[in-house]
Amino acid sequence: MQIAREMTTWYDRENPTFTGRLSYMFCSDYDTLVQTLQKHGFTVHTAASAEEARAIALTLVGTHSVGLGGSMTLAGLGMYEALCANGNVVFSHSVTPPAEDPYIFTKENSADWYLASSNAITLDGKLVNIDGTGNRVAGMFAGPKQVALIIGKNKLAEDVSAGYQRIKQVVAPKNAKRLNRKTPCAVDGTCHDCNAADRICRVTTVIDYKPGWVKELHLILTDAELGY
Numbered sequence: 001m002q003i004a005r006e007m008t009t010w011y012d013r014e015n016p017t018f019t020g021r022l023s024y025m026f027c028s029d030y031d032t033l034v035q036t037l038q039k040h041g042f043t044v045h046t047a048a049s050a051e052e053a054r055a056i057a058l059t060l061v062g063t064h065s066v067g068l069g070g071s072m073t074l075a076g077l078g079m080y081e082a083l084c085a086n087g088n089v090v091f092s093h094s095v096t097p098p099a100e101d102p103y104i105f106t107k108e109n110s111a112d113w114y115l116a117s118s119n120a121i122t123l124d125g126k127l128v129n130i131d132g133t134g135n136r137v138a139g140m141f142a143g144p145k146q147v148a149l150i151i152g153k154n155k156l157a158e159d160v161s162a163g164y165q166r167i168k169q170v171v172a173p174k175n176a177k178r179l180n181r182k183t184p185c186a187v188d189g190t191c192h193d194c195n196a197a198d199r200i201c202r203v204t205t206v207i208d209y210k211p212g213w214v215k216e217l218h219l220i221l222t223d224a225e226l227g228y
């Protein structure tokens with residue numbers, strides 16, 4: 001099934017085989033990465049730009065309800081606004097925080113679809129994430145039956161160890177600073193494996209293969225830097 005868009009001639013949702021025009025994208029050996037991810041049970045989509053990634057996500061979710069994981073990628077794409085404009089029922093704790101709705105995480109993780117990003121994706125086909133609350137990672141494998149993660153090329157890491165280091169040295173310090181957490185990384189941008197009450201690194205997950213609970217786990221790999 002092809003997604004109707006400008007580049008349909010290059011791209012097929014079930015068979016993302018590419019012409020030479022896309023061979024440079026995302027990483028130096030994109031075809032091998034796609035094949036590895038497909039072997040791990042993931043459904044791979046290719047976007048040449050942020051706009052295209054958003055369009056693919058909107059096409060995938062159709063008219064269904066959507067829960068949004070916390071994500072600077074989704075925020076940068078204006079995903080909440082795009083879904084609302086599309087008429088979807090959308091649950092987002094970034095818009096309705098738990099202080100306003102104590103069941104917001106439950107609603108997000110009970111929707112028809114779950115949209116988020118991944119902190120890292122590895123060349124050997126794994127998704128690495130670290131959460132503070134745990135709702136976001138739970139939404140990837142124990143929430144909605146349909147999951148789509150929009151992933152920019154800046155999230156690429158060689159393996160799980162490199163992905164973990166990427167999160168600890170780049171992602172978590174930036175998030176701690178953004179969220180005004182009282183952690184050492186928020187001050188100097190470096191992980192100290194702290195014991196702070198405000199520590200945001202509390203749940204670490206590696207998704208090796210599509211989780212059994214999830215019907216389809218879509219990866220929208222985007223040839224652009226998205227989030228951090």
Ligand code: SF4
Nearest residue numbers: 172185191192194201
């Ligand atoms: S363990 Fe602590 S210092 Fe390290 S990244 Fe997480 S919150 Fe920051």
